[in-house]
Amino acid sequence: MKKRNTKFFPDELQNKLRAQFYYLNDDINGNRRIFFENAGGALRLKSTLEKYGEISMIPDSPVRDYDIAQKINQDITDGKEDIRLLLNAEGGEIAISLTASKIIFEMITVAAMDLPKGNIVTTAIEHPSSYDACEFSSQQYGHELRVAEADHSTGSVFLEELLSHIDDDTRIVSLILTSNITGAMHDLEKYTKAIHEKNSEAIIIVDAVQGAPHELIDLSRCHVDGINLAPYKMFGLRGVGFAWLSDRLARLPHHRLLATDETNWDLGSATPAHYASFSKIVDYICEIGFYFNESDDRRMLIEEGMTRITLQEQAILNRLLNGSESIKGTKHLNNVTIHFEEANGINQDLILAMSFSNISNNRAVEIYKKNNIQVFAREASSHYSKRILEAVGLKSLVRVSPVHVHNAEDIDEFLRVTKMIDEM
Ligand SMILES: Cc1ncc(COP(=O)(O)O)c(C=O)c1O
Structure with a gap:
C-alpha cells in the first residue's frame, strides 16, 4: 500500500493561504476556535464573498447587448468554463441550483422518468440526496431499486x-465519490470504467460534494454522466449547487x-455572482499550483494545486493519527x-x-467545544x-474534518484535548 505523505506545506505558502480565509482562528464572537467541521461546510475564502458582493451590486441583466451586461454574461461563461476545467470535462452542460441535493435529485429523476423500466443501482453509503432520489424515482417510475452494501472495515463500497x-x-x-461520514474515497476512473464495461447504456451519476474539495477529478479518464459540487463545502458560498452533465444526460x-x-x-434568470465567486475558488487552487509549478496552463495549475x-x-491526517515527538496521536x-x-x-x-469508549461521542464533542475545537457527532438519531x-456497523462517531489550511499547531491543540478526554 502506498505511504501517506507526512510533509506539510512550506510555512511561507501556508501563511499566505491562511490569510485568505475567514474565521480560521476565531469564531464570530471573537473567541478562539479551531474549526474541524469542514465536512459540514468549509472555511470560507474571503475572495469568494468579495466577488459575490461586487457582482451582486450590479443591477443589469446579463442578457442584454451592452458593455456591462456583456461583462457579467462573460462571468457566467467563465464560471462554467472553470467548472469544466476543474473536472476536466469536455463539452456537456453545466447546471445550477440552490443546493447540491436539488441538482442531483433532478438528474436522477429525469433519467429515471425518461428511460425504459429497469433497475437503479445505488449504495448504502450514499448521502440521502442521491439515495432518496433513487428510491423516490424507482417508486415513481416503476424501476427496481438495488442497493450495494458497504464494507465495515473501509466504510466504502x-x-x-x-x-x-x-x-x-x-x-x-449512483455512486458517491467520497463518503462525508466514513471519509472513504472511491477510485472514480476504475469504478466508472468497470460500470461502463458492464453496461455502457447505464447513466452514471456521481456525488462529488465531499470529494471535490480534497482530490483531483479528471473526467476525461472516467465514464460519468452527471456529477455535482457544493461550493460551500469547497471554500465558497452557500445557496448554490453546480453539476456537469454529459450530452446524453443533458x-x-x-x-x-x-x-x-x-x-x-x-x-x-442567471446569477452571474455565483459563477464569478466559483471562479475565485479555482483561482485559489491555481495559486497553490503556481507556487509549485509556474505553468500558464490553468488546467495544469488545477492539477498541481489539487494534488498539493x-x-x-x-x-495533517498523519499527524492526527501518529502525533509527533511531543504529543501522542489518536x-x-x-x-x-x-x-x-x-x-x-x-x-x-x-x-x-473516531469513537470513545470511556464517554459518549456526544459528550466528547461538547468537551471539544468547551476547549475551542468544533467537531461533530454523527448519530443514528x-x-x-x-x-x-x-x-458500516456503527451507532455513532465523532467526525473530525480539518482542511488543508490547518497547521501542525492546530492539530497539536486538538491532540492535547483528545488526550485529556481519553484520560477522563
Ligand atoms: C457527500 C454529500 N453529498 C451531498 C450533500 C448535500 O449537500 P446540500 O445539503 O448542500 O444539498 C452533502 C452535504 O453535506 C454531502 O456531504
Whole structure:
C-alpha cells in the first residue's frame, strides 16, 4: 500500500493561504476556535464573498447587448468554463441550483422518468440526496431499486459488490465519490470504467460534494454522466449547487424553456455572482499550483494545486493519527478507536472517524467545544446519518474534518484535548 505523505506545506505558502480565509482562528464572537467541521461546510475564502458582493451590486441583466451586461454574461461563461476545467470535462452542460441535493435529485429523476423500466443501482453509503432520489424515482417510475452494501472495515463500497447489482436492465448507477461520514474515497476512473464495461447504456451519476474539495477529478479518464459540487463545502458560498452533465444526460427531456437548446438546463434568470465567486475558488487552487509549478496552463495549475492539497491533507491526517515527538496521536490512546483509515490508507479523505469508549461521542464533542475545537457527532438519531452508520456497523462517531489550511499547531491543540478526554 502506498505511504501517506507526512510533509506539510512550506510555512511561507501556508501563511499566505491562511490569510485568505475567514474565521480560521476565531469564531464570530471573537473567541478562539479551531474549526474541524469542514465536512459540514468549509472555511470560507474571503475572495469568494468579495466577488459575490461586487457582482451582486450590479443591477443589469446579463442578457442584454451592452458593455456591462456583456461583462457579467462573460462571468457566467467563465464560471462554467472553470467548472469544466476543474473536472476536466469536455463539452456537456453545466447546471445550477440552490443546493447540491436539488441538482442531483433532478438528474436522477429525469433519467429515471425518461428511460425504459429497469433497475437503479445505488449504495448504502450514499448521502440521502442521491439515495432518496433513487428510491423516490424507482417508486415513481416503476424501476427496481438495488442497493450495494458497504464494507465495515473501509466504510466504502467494493467495486465487485457494486458490479454484482448491475446488469443489462440497469438504467442508472449512483455512486458517491467520497463518503462525508466514513471519509472513504472511491477510485472514480476504475469504478466508472468497470460500470461502463458492464453496461455502457447505464447513466452514471456521481456525488462529488465531499470529494471535490480534497482530490483531483479528471473526467476525461472516467465514464460519468452527471456529477455535482457544493461550493460551500469547497471554500465558497452557500445557496448554490453546480453539476456537469454529459450530452446524453443533458438531452433527456427535462424542465426547460422550450425555445432554448434541447441540452440547456438553465431555467430563468442567471446569477452571474455565483459563477464569478466559483471562479475565485479555482483561482485559489491555481495559486497553490503556481507556487509549485509556474505553468500558464490553468488546467495544469488545477492539477498541481489539487494534488498539493491532497498531500497537505495526508500530512495533517498523519499527524492526527501518529502525533509527533511531543504529543501522542489518536492511534496511541487507550479509549479512542479510529475507524476506516487503516484499511483505506491513502484512500482515506481528511476525515477522522473516531469513537470513545470511556464517554459518549456526544459528550466528547461538547468537551471539544468547551476547549475551542468544533467537531461533530454523527448519530443514528439523525436521518442524515442513520442508514450510513448502520451500513458500516456503527451507532455513532465523532467526525473530525480539518482542511488543508490547518497547521501542525492546530492539530497539536486538538491532540492535547483528545488526550485529556481519553484520560477522563
Ligand atoms: C457527500 C454529500 N453529498 C451531498 C450533500 C448535500 O449537500 P446540500 O445539503 O448542500 O444539498 C452533502 C452535504 O453535506 C454531502 O456531504
